[in-house]
Amino acid sequence: MRLSLPNLLRAFLLGLLLVFVMAPQTMEPLLRPLAQANAPVIYEQASLLSLTIQHLMTVIAATVAATMVAVGLAIFVSRPVGAEFLPLSRSLVNIGQTFPPVAVLALAVPVVGFGQKPTLIALFLYGLLPIFENTLTGLTSLPRAVIDAARGIGMTGRQSLWQIELPLALPVILAGIRLSVVIGLATATIGSTVAARTLGEVIIAGLQSNNMAFVVQGGLIVGGLAVLIYDFLSALERRAFQRIRS
Amino acid sequence: MIEIDGVSKIYDGKTVVDDVTLTIEPRTITVIVGTSGSGKTTLLRMINRLVELDAGTIRLDGEDNRTIRGYELRRRIGYAIQGHGLFPHQTVAENIGVVPRLIGWGRKRTDDKVRELLSLFQLPPEQFISRYPHELSGGEQQRVGVARALAAEPNVLLMDEPFGALDPIIRSRAQDDLLAIQKHFSTTIILVTHDMNEAFHLADKIAVMDAGRLLQYGTPEELVRNPANGFVEAMIGVSERPFRLLSMGRVAEVVEPGEATGPAIDPGASQQEALAQMLWTGRRAAPVISPEGQVAARITLESIFKRAKGKS
Ligand SMILES: Nc1ncnc2c1ncn2[C@@H]1O[C@H](COP(=O)(O)OP(=O)(O)OP(=O)(O)O)[C@@H](O)[C@H]1O
Numbered sequence: 001m002r003l004s005l006p007n008l009l010r011a012f013l014l015g016l017l018l019v020f021v022m023a024p025q026t027m028e029p030l031l032r033p034l035a036q037a038n039a040p041v042i043y044e045q046a047s048l049l050s051l052t053i054q055h056l057m058t059v060i061a062a063t064v065a066a067t068m069v070a071v072g073l074a075i076f077v078s079r080p081v082g083a084e085f086l087p088l089s090r091s092l093v094n095i096g097q098t099f100p101p102v103a104v105l106a107l108a109v110p111v112v113g114f115g116q117k118p119t120l121i122a123l124f125l126y127g128l129l130p131i132f133e134n135t136l137t138g139l140t141s142l143p144r145a146v147i148d149a150a151r152g153i154g155m156t157g158r159q160s161l162w163q164i165e166l167p168l169a170l171p172v173i174l175a176g177i178r179l180s181v182v183i184g185l186a187t188a189t190i191g192s193t194v195a196a197r198t199l200g201e202v203i204i205a206g207l208q209s210n211n212m213a214f215v216v217q218g219g220l221i222v223g224g225l226a227v228l229i230y231d232f233l234s235a236l237e238r239r240a241f242q243r244i245r246s
Numbered sequence: 247m248i249e250i251d252g253v254s255k256i257y258d259g260k261t262v263v264d265d266v267t268l269t270i271e272p273r274t275i276t277v278i279v280g281t282s283g284s285g286k287t288t289l290l291r292m293i294n295r296l297v298e299l300d301a302g303t304i305r306l307d308g309e310d311n312r313t314i315r316g317y318e319l320r321r322r323i324g325y326a327i328q329g330h331g332l333f334p335h336q337t338v339a340e341n342i343g344v345v346p347r348l349i350g351w352g353r354k355r356t357d358d359k360v361r362e363l364l365s366l367f368q369l370p371p372e373q374f375i376s377r378y379p380h381e382l383s384g385g386e387q388q389r390v391g392v393a394r395a396l397a398a399e400p401n402v403l404l405m406d407e408p409f410g411a412l413d414p415i416i417r418s419r420a421q422d423d424l425l426a427i428q429k430h431f432s433t434t435i436i437l438v439t440h441d442m443n444e445a446f447h448l449a450d451k452i453a454v455m456d457a458g459r460l461l462q463y464g465t466p467e468e469l470v471r472n473p474a475n476g477f478v479e480a481m482i483g484v485s486e487r488p489f490r491l492l493s494m495g496r497v498a499e500v501v502e503p504g505e506a507t508g509p510a511i512d513p514g515a516s517q518q519e520a521l522a523q524m525l526w527t528g529r530r531a532a533p534v535i536s537p538e539g540q541v542a543a544r545i546t547l548e549s550i551f552k553r554a555k556g557k558s
């Protein structure tokens with residue numbers, strides 16, 4: 001890694017995040033002014049580290065599932081056999097997006113109970129659309145001559161998909177995943193309202209007891225995670241993109 | 247042998263290839279010429295079944311091309327696509343080696359082939375092997391595209407305006423390379439071009455198309471001497487006719503015993519080149535070197551005159 005301003009900023013943010021999560025007590029003097037007298041400054045009902053890990057795991061699990069379904073669906077409807085399902089799948093995935101996450105949570109609770117599950121469902125539905133749209137755009141806007149050449153030299157449909165189309169669409173697919181991860185990181189905080197273990201717990205505890213120190217802690221960790229992950233995925237995307245510019 | 251027999255293609259009620267019949271002899275170069283939109287690409291793509299025909303049959307060495315699976319057929323037939331179509335995320339070496347990989351050649355054999363082809367097309371392997379298509383000029387991209395089509399040593403090679411983006415010098419070199427490669431591998435080539443000079447330079451036979459119909463199919467000389475109609479005549483270029491005839495003949499065919507002064511002419515040169523030299527140096531005759539290097543004969547304006555004469 002070169003020593004440049006962006007890299008320094010990244011390192012600083014990562015360091016700050018690690019301190020907040022691993023050794024929250026060291027931040028007490030900084031956050032003290034935000035809390036009322038006598039009120040606790042650092043959230044201690046649960047370890048921030050374990051909440052952060054659970055938060056991340058929830059988002060990762062939902063994104064992986066959403067990626068598999070959305071990419072699979074986009075591949076299917078972009079093949080000749082699946083073309084007739086294109087409008088249907090588009091509207092289905094759109095419905096997933098127009099439903100507010102709170103409503104999904106509320107509707108999911110009676111069915112699957114409180115806890116991690118309704119949150120996973122909401123995040124999953126939320127993650128589908130950006131990934132589906134981007135994958136579809138990526139697969140259908142490839143240069144015609146390239147696709148033609150793949151067929152023309154004797155690739156089967158599957159070979160063309162794996163060796164040519166998906167690698168070329170990868171940057172656009174990654175952009176969709178990035179979007180859905182970042183939305184997921186934010187949305188997961190609401191999951192705490194239905195008893196999912198996420199960083200939302202800290203924020204909600206702060207709001208309920210009017211403790212700004214808690215709110216800032218939770219908010220900063222979620223925000224920091226989002227920025228760092230966004231940045232990391234953007235870098236991946238640029239790497240994928242560098243090669244395919246023609 | 248490729249037998250195209252009564253082949254038609256209809257798109258949205260419009261016949262874009264209309265009952266075309268022609269037989270292509272093995273190890274020859276057939277050039278398809280015609281106006282834009284006359285169905286040349288469509289005809290070419292029906293041979294390797296990128297386009298399915300609506301009527302007629304196409305047989306390759308007697309075998310109906312519909313009896314072979316599409317992708318297997320296409321692995322056997324080289325295809326240099328109009329506008330190269332290189333894979334942007336693969337290096338030059340990967341692009342050229344793609345068909346050998348598909349049909350399971352070993353690494354060593356593929357690598358050797360890639361290097362051989364790059365050298366044949368005047369692209370030094372060390373310089374080009376690990377570059378990406380966007381790091382090449384348009385002409386280099388086209389040559390890599392042709393190399394890719396040739397990599398698996400196909401018996402049949404389809405080329406759709408393969409040299410369109412090349413400057414005249416590289417272009418004429420690429421044409422000579424192609425002729426050499428064709429001799430070397432005994433490939434049957436079907437090539438589409440808009441450039442009549444290219445057609446006359448390369449073709450054993452020329453097919454002229456217009457509005458989906460095959461107007462004439464014959465040797466370049468037949469086309470010049472007996473054009474089927476005004477369109478073919480216009481395509482060849484009325485004022486070009488005598489020069490086309492001369493460009494097809496070699497000096498060796500018209501030498502006669504005798505003396506002449508001035509720089510000698512190679513017997514393998516075209517008669518057109520000989521004419522140009524004589525006009526330029528103001529001579530009515532020029533000496534011709536025999537293969538042994540001695541000046542044994544000459545070529546005269548008179549003999550060229552006779553050769554260039556069409557109808558009387
Ligand atoms: N997939 C398609 N669907 C509908 N029409 C098509 C299709 N492909 C080609 N055509 C039409 O068929 C006709 C012949 O096209 P083709 O590409 O064979 O022409 P061409 O002779 O190769 O032209 P050019 O010299 O410009 O490359 C054109 O009118 C074109 O619009």
Ligand SMILES: [Mg+2]
Nearest residue numbers: 286287328406
């Ligand atoms: Mg064409």
